[in-house]
Amino acid sequence: MRKWKLGLGVAMLALSVSMPAFAARTDLVLGVILEPPHLDPTAGAAAAIDEIVYANVFEGLTRIGENGDVLPDLAERWTISDDGKVYTFKLRTGVKFHDGTSFDADDVKFSLDRARAPDSTNAQKGLFAEIDTVNVVDPATVKITLKEPQGAFLYNLGWGDAVIVAPESAATNKEKPIGTGPFRFDSWARGSSIKLVKSPDYWGEPVALERAEFRIVPDAAAAVPAILSGDIQAYPFFPSDGVSQIEGDSRFKVVVGSTEGETILAMNNRKPPFDKLKVRQAIAYAIDRQSVIDGASSGLGTPIGSHFAPHNPAYLDLTGVYPHDPEKARALIKEAGAEGLKLTIKLPPTQYARLGGEIIASELREVGLDPELVPIEWAEWLSQVFTDKNFDATIVSHTEPNDIDIYARKDYYFGYDNPAFDQIIADLNTENDEAKRKELYGEAQKILAQDVPAAYLFELPKVGVWDAKLEGLWQNAPIQANDLTKVRWTD
Missing domain, CATH: 3.90.76.10 (Dipeptide-binding Protein; Domain 1)
Known part of the structure; x- marks a missing residue:
């Protein structure tokens, strides 16, 4: 019996040695909303290009x-x-x-x-x-x-x-991108997907994924069943109107971060009475940021009090400068002699603008103003608002990274003019010490928060949905990218 037990033990040991350890999965299918026009980030403005190749191929x-x-x-x-x-x-x-x-x-x-x-x-x-x-x-x-x-x-x-x-x-990077990154281009099925594979000769830390496929899935109607069925394991920029169908399912993570999209109610600072600080302050006090986020952004988004992205190391939370306070708004409107002020709010064709406009108009009426909502298309917005400056107020998201300097541009559409702010931007343009730059960014944010050339609403959210066993995907989007260098499957 003792020999039999010993023999069984040896056999089991041999079996355990010969059986390979469970290997983590090394392939990934990601959903993306838009197909890029080509794959050369140095020859096109489309964000969809960087979503595929930034940090991965180039x-x-x-x-x-x-x-x-x-x-x-x-x-x-x-x-x-x-x-x-x-x-x-x-x-x-x-x-x-x-x-x-x-x-x-x-x-x-x-x-x-x-x-x-x-x-x-x-x-x-x-x-x-x-x-x-x-x-x-x-x-x-x-x-x-x-x-x-x-x-x-x-x-x-x-x-x-x-x-x-x-x-x-x-010359051929548009169709066959060749970079130095941890993944190399494999194939492109037009209208369907783009595939990358691990580069065996990468100079840096090897990536965990062997293969990555970016599948074009343009809307929530297609994205939700693709995620639920497992055909797609990650959708880093998920349509917000589909989130409610995923939340609560333990198989997935719903990760909400911020982008570089500062959503604002911009005011025409050149035009009376918006050239008066008290009028702008009153409008800021009248707005309940959270109600706008709930009604215009599916409850997703981060309230902001100045023109800066919350994920940035230099960000200051200045939402407390003008909290929602209708009584203060009414008092300031009276002091400024602006009771019954008629104003138009021009709304481009985005959900956050059209729905947000309805909410903000209601809140402005409550404090004694008379807003009129004017829906327009993007071409009209560019001509009427951005170029001709023919507006009182407008709701728009500014999505360029680190674009707080637009308030120092003398011919910019909202017409803000503050020499102290201009000097800070001038100092930022010449300062390369990161600690000092952070201080300057803070001062710039404080000036805008106090002066309210725009009522600052919220940062457009980055909503990611992916398999709960995935880690390493970005929560925030300082740039439009799907960096896969740290992505891996866990057991």
């Missing part, structure tokens, strides 16, 4: 992290001259493009010179306008000299429009 000298911070990428480190004009980048070595060609300083010079050339098709050519020269010091060192100091230069280099491409493949 990389830049720097990259933008989930919270909007600037991180090293193909440049492992850099120095900045005392006058803020000369940036010297030390590049990573041993890096190869997916076609086997080597990455070095010549590729950086080629990419940046190409992006800023007179015939450049780069959608964000202005990002490179301050570059004076790009010089190759040696294969692993690049020196970039600016015409004037530019505090946001490192951030600008992290945009998808600034990724590094090779001269050997730049």
